[in-house]
Amino acid sequence: MNTKVVKLSEVVGKGYSKFWNFKGRYRIAKGSRGSKKSKTAALWFISNIMKYPDANALVIRKTFNTLRTSVFTDLKWAIHKLGVDEYWNYTNSPLEMTYKPTGQKIYFRGLDDPLKITSISVDVGVLCWCWIEEFYEITKEEDFNFIDESIRGVVKPPLFKQITMTMNPWSEKHFAKRRFFDVADDNILAITTTYKCNEWLDEADLLMFEEMKKNRPSRYRVAGLGEWGIAEGLIFDNWHVEDLTDKIPQFDNVYNGLDFGYSADYTALIRAHLDKTNKKIYIFDEFYTLRSLTSQLVPVLKEKCGRQYIMCDSASPERIDELVLNGILAVSTNKTEINFGLNWLLDYQIIIHKDCVNLIREMSTYCWEEDKFGNQLPKPHGVDDHGIDALRYAFNAVMLTGNIKTMKRF
Template sequence: MKSKTVYLPDLVGKGYKRFWNFRGRYRVVKGSRASKKSKTAALWFIYNLMKYPKANLLVIRKTYRTLKDSCFTDLQWACERLKVSRLWDFKLSPLEATYKPTGQKILFRGLDDPLKVTSITVPSGALCWGWIEEAYELNSEADFDMLNESIRGEIPEGLWKQWTLTLNPWNEHHWIKKRFFDRPDENTLAITTNYQCNEWLDEADLKLFEEMKKNNPRRYQVAGLGNWGIVDGLVFENWREDPFTLDDVRNCESINGLDFGYANDPAALFVGFIDQQGKKIYVWDELYKKGLTNRRLFEEITKMGYAKKKIVADSAEPKSIDELRGYGLRMASSVKGKDSVNHGIQFIQDYEIIVHPRCVHFVTEISNYTWDKDRFGNSINRPIDDFNHLMDAMRYSVERFSKGSPKLKTYRGGI
């Protein structure tokens, strides 16, 4: 087999020396968007799995379905960048990667199937490393403790047990801050990175952050500099997570809303149910992706099984609504008016919002969606223009209920 020579510093770049060399139990990186944290982690894992022939890796996200377009793709990218793709076999069903010369494994799991997380074995060597991507999604420290116990037992000489957590630091009240950043110890590396250490950003990329710094300084502190988000004055506090089933919503009305996005903002589909008598809104599913043309948006909605559902979309984009109708979706236009945002919020605040744990983007938004402040720091009667894509989609979905008493079409099974 022909060998290829690469110079590692040129491929990895700067800003992560401590991360690369640390051997303690916990390696935690909070960072802004474009800070290279996930890409650097992927490079580290591919490089060191090949360096240590007895090591194996477990990759975790809160929901299994989000792994393919994140960690799985990043690890494939790392193989390409290190010029070793020919040595790795990536499988889609189930998600898995194998280092061909030794049989070492990269296993992918979601916390939505805990039994598959707690009973993990590898055919060769030891499972000694774990990577939790978007660790902010883990709202429960108990979930992490369960994962922590999955890497146990003796390991071959020369290896070490280690968890790597990468995350965007949206909320200063998150348990990760208290556990790893507020109580540092010799077994933990907790660092903050931002876009300024990413030497591969071009002028257009940098301009986005400069505009964010000028126009949205609150978001720049988190998404730009990687500082902890300060969450004060939540719009919705009437919510909880619960792995409910379709049997629990058998007598509810289906509600679906869509907020358009493309380059900088995601297209956000809210799929849920409303129980008017019991005053409950159930959040069942979500779509949250950037870069979707209307055709691809239609394909995603169809693939998810919601092509026959009535979807209320943002009336600000009538052309997009008409195009989606042309593809066969049952699209309706939201009816906006004076104080429509606050009116919709007030309606939803009277309901208990029950969120299925797989709706990770919804949880992130609702736990960061706050009332805006004036230049003196006083709260004003207007929500921030951030963390609002699924919030707006939810508001569109209940609009017909909040504006009157519609004729209900009772849910009769299916979704």
């Protein structure tokens, strides 16, 4: 094999020295957007698997289908960045990467199929490292404990067992704050990074953060400085996450809402069950997509909603007409004030299925706007709210008429 010399300081850059060299059990990095935490983790895993010939790694996200376009892509980027493409092989089925000189592997699993996490057996060496990306999606501490217990067994020096977590600090309610950031433990490295340590951001990126700092200071504290989400500014405090898998077949009063987007904004479908008697809303399914034409939405909507009505964003009547022409029971919502819909939703207990990770993220960050003095204004900030808008649309008719039968499946 030809020897290739790579100067890691030039590839990785600054801001992550402790992260790179720490060998304790738990290593967690929360940070702002653009703080290169995921890219740095990807570089670490590729270079260290090549350094330690008996090491194998497991990469986890809340749902398996989000891995291919996120962490898997980041690791391929790291391989290219390090210039070691010829030494690596990757496959889509099963989703895994192999270091060809030794046969070491990086495995990918979703928490939505926990048995596949516990059933991993390696051909070479030991499974000693785990990376949980978008750790804020793991909302139950017992789910993390399950992962933690799966990284077990004896490893011989110089190898070490370690769980790496990377996350955006969307909510201070997340157990990660209490468990990793609010304690002093030599076995834990908990760091906060910002976009300021990313020397590869261009002027447009930096300008975005400066405008955020000026116009949306509460958003900047979280998305710019990596501070925990401020609970006082959150709009929704009446929701929690459950595993609704066993309950979904029993849901009959099903409501569907669709918010249209295209390039920078998501098109979002939200499906929910209304228990009006007990004042509960069960959100059990979501679909988010970028750059999808109306014709591409049709098969998805038919599969998910069948012959059920879908209440759609009234700002796109032409797209609603296209859906109707393709056999979708698409209906335009009546225009109502956003706060009217929010107040209606706040009157219910909202239970969100564990797999609705995009809506969970939105609900964790949906805040009131602030004026230049930091005073809350009576309107939402209107950023990253596509699923929440779809949720309002879904119950539009109920809000206006109180009739829960109008949207019942047939």
